[in-house]
Amino acid sequence: MTAHKATRSPSRRRRNGVSHAAARRSRTKVWGGLAALTVLSVTGFTAVGWTSADGHNDRARSAAHAKPGSEPSRSPRPATSSPGPSHSASTPPAPKIPATGPDTFTTAAGGSAKAGTGTALRYRVEVEDDIDLSAASVAKEVERIFADPRGWTADGHSAFQRVSSGATDFVVRVATPGTVDRKCAEGGLDTEGRYNCSVNHKVMVNLERWLLATPVYAKDVTAYHALIINHEVGHFLGHGHVTCPGPGEPAPAMMQQIKGMHGCVPNVWPYDERGRYLTGPAAP
Numbered sequence: 001m002t003a004h005k006a007t008r009s010p011s012r013r014r015r016n017g018v019s020h021a022a023a024r025r026s027r028t029k030v031w032g033g034l035a036a037l038t039v040l041s042v043t044g045f046t047a048v049g050w051t052s053a054d055g056h057n058d059r060a061r062s063a064a065h066a067k068p069g070s071e072p073s074r075s076p077r078p079a080t081s082s083p084g085p086s087h088s089a090s091t092p093p094a095p096k097i098p099a100t101g102p103d104t105f106t107t108a109a110g111g112s113a114k115a116g117t118g119t120a121l122r123y124r125v126e127v128e129d130d131i132d133l134s135a136a137s138v139a140k141e142v143e144r145i146f147a148d149p150r151g152w153t154a155d156g157h158s159a160f161q162r163v164s165s166g167a168t169d170f171v172v173r174v175a176t177p178g179t180v181d182r183k184c185a186e187g188g189l190d191t192e193g194r195y196n197c198s199v200n201h202k203v204m205v206n207l208e209r210w211l212l213a214t215p216v217y218a219k220d221v222t223a224y225h226a227l228i229i230n231h232e233v234g235h236f237l238g239h240g241h242v243t244c245p246g247p248g249e250p251a252p253a254m255m256q257q258i259k260g261m262h263g264c265v266p267n268v269w270p271y272d273e274r275g276r277y278l279t280g281p282a283a284p
Contacts, residue, residue: 095211099193100178101128108139112162115146116153120161121169128175131207138174138210141222145229150269152230152237155277170236172229174205195258196228198235205232214258216266227253227268234270245280252279 105126114120125139139162145151146160153159175183177193184191187199197204205228213224230253242254247263253270264280271277 096132097208097211098131098176101130101176103175103179103182104129105173105175106135107164108135108162109164110139110162111164112139112143114159114161115143115151116159118157118159120159122161122163122167124163124168124171126171126173128173128179128207131174131176133174133207133210138172141225142172142229145226148226148269150271150273151226152233152270154271154275158237170201170203170233172203172205174207174210176207180204180206196232198232201236203229203232203236205229209258216257216261217268223266223268227257230268230270239270241283242280243283249280250278255280256283 105128108125108127123142125135125142127133127135127138143162146153173183177191180196181191181193183202183204184195184197184199187197189197189199191197191204191206194206194208196206196209209228210225211221212218213221217224217227234254239254241256242252244251244255244262244264249264250267250272251257251261251264253268255264257264257266267278269278
């Protein structure tokens with residue numbers, strides 16, 4: 001079959017020309033409108049501080065509805081360096097306890113009022129030189145212990161007064177383990193670098209015990225100070241060792257608690273709050 005080209009009439013050409021021109025103008029308006037929308041959209045995104053890394057439409061819609069001044073959530077950045085080891089403020093450094101010392105002593109200055117009734121026993125407080133402990137702090141502790149109504153003054157006739165010079169009845173000394181061993185050995189006692197003693201009118205307190213107590217009293221070293229003084233001064237007053245009176249009973253101050261509680265509960269005073277003397281069977 002042979003194809004034939006049809007001849008268009010002038011009127012048809014004019015109508016078609018008008019139609020094509022209008023279409024071109026319409027398309028120009030549409031593209032112009034789209035371009036304007038694009039500019040406005042980009043301007044709007046910039047105003048809220050949002051930028052798209054991949055141009056996805058869902059992110060664009062989310063950004064368009066974001067509140068002014070808001071930012072999208074971001075994953076936290078990893079730490080650039082790991083923190084150093086932490087140190088607990090509640091854990092103090094271990095005290096330095098020399099094995100032995102110079103066997104010279106510093107006497108606590110001043111004195112105290114009399115504690116108890118009757119004629120006061122005069123005492124000095126001394127601390128061995130070259131150790132990190134002040135004589136004044138030890139004297140304050142000893143005075144507090146003697147003034148407590150559960151102490152030896154509860155017997156009705158014992159009294160104590162601290163002095164720094166003149167005649168004394170006994171002396172309380174805190175010293176290194178080696179010095180305590182030497183002084184206690186003068187009275188025939190073996191303190192093994194661990195124990196305290198009362199010998200020759202001297203209450204010899206092992207520095208390690210004063211600072212660290214024993215496992216039973218490790219969380220209340222101040223209470224253990226009272227046990228040391230009450231036990232060794234008790235020997236000076238003539239009291240001997242006793243044992244635990246029974247399970248659940250308060251451990252007597254004259255019991256060697258450092259060697260075991262044997263069913264007794266911790267106690268550091270020779271008397272209780274009602275003035276009863278706390279004792280037990282004599283130690284073998």
